[in-house]
Amino acid sequence: MYYTERPRKESKLPTVLSEQEVKDLFHHTKNIKHKAILFLIYSAGLRMSEVLHLTWKDLDISRGVIHIRDGKGKKDRITILSTLAHNYLQHYQTIFKPMHWIFEGIPGQPYSARSINNIIKRSSRFAGIKKNISAHTLRHSFATHLLESGTDLRYIQTLLGHESSRTTERYTHVTKRGFEKLKSPLDNLLPMGTLETNKEI
Secondary structure, eight states: OOOOOOOOOOOOOOOOOOHHHHHHHHHTOOSHHHHHHHHHHHHHTOOHHHHHTOBGGGEETTTTEEEEOSOGGGOOEEEEOOHHHHHHHHHHHHHHOOSSBSSBSSTTSBOOHHHHHHHHHHHHHHHTOOSOOOHHHHHHHHHHHHHHTTOOHHHHHHHHTOSSHHHHHGGGGTOOTTGGGOOOHHHHHSOTTOOOOOOOO
């Protein structure tokens, strides 16, 4: 018998935008429909498939929530409906007049995932963002920014629809919360402005 080691599963940290980078991304998205899509993904932490299959009846205005139906694992959940995102959606609706889906490509058909990622790639290029980002980056950024603002991890898990808390806990590895209290040992070792002037190699 031969015993072989099972290859370790890769554990890569999610790519996250800073709040300023998110602002820059929105600023460089000029099309009203495109901006409405990005607002909704980021403001509610939606997956690509979820935003594509939202209908107007999924928005519960009185409670300020979005109903996600048949999400990952065929599970329903609710997440938050941003006031700003909702107001912008109403503005978008009066101009584009979608029939069934909130975001439609061909009339009566959901918008395409490829189109959304193309929007994000183009806007990030105009915004000067060097990170390789996609729609899922906005979902990661939503979770990380909530965590940095002090939101309990259990609420974030519910909003994202994660079955396991371990999936949500990975955002603790990318958050900068608490870093402002830390100081690199190099900064304690040498005074600020101490630079070598000797050019010898």
